[in-house]
Amino acid sequence: MDQIQHKYVDINGLKLHVAEIGTGDKVVLFLHGFPEIWYSWRYQMIAAAKAGYRTIAIDFRGYGESEIPAEPEKATFKDFVDDVVGILDFLQIPKVFIVGKDFGAQVVYTLAILHPERVLGVVTLGIPFIPAALVGQLYSALPQGFYIMRWMFPGRAEADFGRFDVKTVIKKIYILFSGSTVPIAEENQEIMDLIDSAAPLPSWFKEEDLSAYATLYEKSGFSTPLTVPYRSRPADLGEVAEHVSAPTLLIMGGSDYFYKFPGMEEYLTSGAVKHFVPNCDVTVVEEGSHFVQEQFPDLVNEHIISFLGKH
Template sequence: MEQIQHNFVTVRGLKFHVAELGIGSTVVLFLHGFPEIWYSWRHQMIALAGAGFRTLAPDYRGYGLSDIPPEPEKTTFADIIADLVAILDHLGVTKVFVVAKDFGVRPAYLLTLLHPHRVSGVITVGAPHMPLGPRKYGESLPEGFYILRWREPGRAEADFGRFDAKTVVRNIYILFSKSEIPIAAENQEVMDLVDASVPLPPWFTEEDLATYGALYEKSGFKTALQVPYRSYDEDFGISNPMVKVPALLIMGCKDYFFKFPGIEEYIKSGKAKELVPNLDIIYLPEGTHFVQEQSPELVNGLILDFLKSRL
C-alpha cells in the first residue's frame, strides 16, 4: 500500500482526502460505501494502476481523512455529488469511469445522470441502479431492521457510543459479511448482534481493522449515519433516470442485500436493465457484501475486462 499517494484537495470550504495511484490518461474514480473509506479499494487501485489507469479514491465529507462538515446532520447526497465534481475540477479531470460499492452506487449513478458528459461508464459492486424514489424496505421488515434503527436520530449514536470505533467497524464487518439481513430483537441493539468471540472474516486482517478503526476514531459516525441512512428521501428533480453509458454490476450471491425485499427479483428478472439498458451482470457464487476485499483478484479481473473493452 506504500505506493498509494495521499493528497488533500480543498473545495467547497472543506479539505478532502483523495488517495491516488497511477498516471494513465484514463481515470477511474472509486466511491466507497459504509463502513468503508478509500482503503476498501486498495486492491483495485494497485491492480488498475499496474494496468495503466489513473485511480482516484476520495473519502466523502465526514469520512476517513476528509474534513467533517460544520453540521454533519445536514449533509445530503447532493453535497456528495457537488463535492465529487469540485474535486474532479480541481484535479483537472474531465471524464472518468466510476467504480462504486454499497451506497456509493447512488452517487455514482447520480453523477452519471446529472453530469453525463463526465462519466464514460459505471461499475457497481453489490447494488444496482434503483428508481430514485424513497426506499420502502421498512414496510416489509421488522422494527429491528438495521437501516430503520440507524435512520432514527440518536439511536445508532447511543448504540455505537458504548464501544470504541474499532469495535463498531469490527461488528459491522462481521454482520455485513453474512448472508442474512441484520435484524435486532426488540430488546437489543444492532451492535448486540455480534459476540466479542466471533472472529473476523478470514480475508479481513487485524491490520485492516486497525486502519478502519483509526480513521473512524478521527471522523466519528455522525456524517456516515446521515449519508446514507437519513438522506435517502432526497428529491433530485430527475425526470428521466435512464442511464445510457455502459455499466457492469458485480453481485455476490451471498451478499445479504440480495435478501432485501424485491432485490433479487429486480436484478434477476431484468428490471434492473430497464433503467440501464447497457448493463451486464456478473454473479459471484461465493461473494459476500465485501466481495472486492474478499476476492480482490477476481473482482480486479472483471473491472479490467470491462474497462479495456470500453476504451
C-alpha cells in the same frame, strides 16, 4: 500500499482526502460505502494502475481523512455528488470511469444521471440502481428491527455504538455485513448486540485492516456516516429521468445480504433493472459477501479491468 500517494484538496469549503496511484489519460475513480473508507479499494487501485489507468479513491466529507462539515447532521447525498464533481474539476479530469460500492453506488448513479458527459462507464458493487418507487417497497417489506430503520433515527445508533470502542464497532459491523442474512434485531436488542465482541474477523479481513479502519473512524467519528447514507434522502433529480445511459457493470456477491432483500434477486434476474440502466451487465460472485472486493480481490479486479478495457 506505499506507492499510493495522498493529498488534500479544497472542495466546497472542505479539505477532502484523495488517494492516487498510476498515470494515463484514462482515469478510474473509486467511491466507498459504509463502514468503508478509501482503503477499501486498496487492491483495486493497485491492479487498475498496473493495467495502465490513473486510479483515484477519495474519502467522502466527514469520512476517513476528509474534513468533517460544520454541521454533519445536515450532510446530503447531493453534497457528496457535488464534491465528486468538484474533485474532478480540481484535478482537470473531463471524463472518468467511476466505481461505487454500497451507498457509493447511489452517488455514482446520481452523478451519471445528472452529469452524463463526465462518465465513461459505471461499475457498482453490492447495490444496483434502485428507482425511488422501489426503495420504499423494499424497506416496507422489512420489520422495524431492520438495521437501516434503527439507524435512521438520531440518537439510537449513537447510543448503541457508544457502548463500545470504535475498533469494536467497526469489527461488529464488518462481521455483520459479511453475513448472508439481512441484519434484523429483535425488539429488545440493538444492532450491535447481534455480534459477540469476541467473534473472529472474516478470514480475508486482517487485524491490520481493522486497525486502519478504526484509526480513521476514531478521527472522523460517526456523525456524517450515520447521516449519509442512513438519514439523508436521495439527491433530487428534478425533471431529469431516472435513466443511466452509460455502459454499466454490476458486481453482486451471491451471499451478499443485500441480494436477499425482498424482490432484489428478481429485480436483477428478470431484467427489470434494465428499464433504468439499459446497458447494465450483472455479474454474480457466488460466494461473495457485501465486501466482495476485499474478499475476492483478484476476481473483482479481473471483472473491473475487463469492463474498463471494453469501454
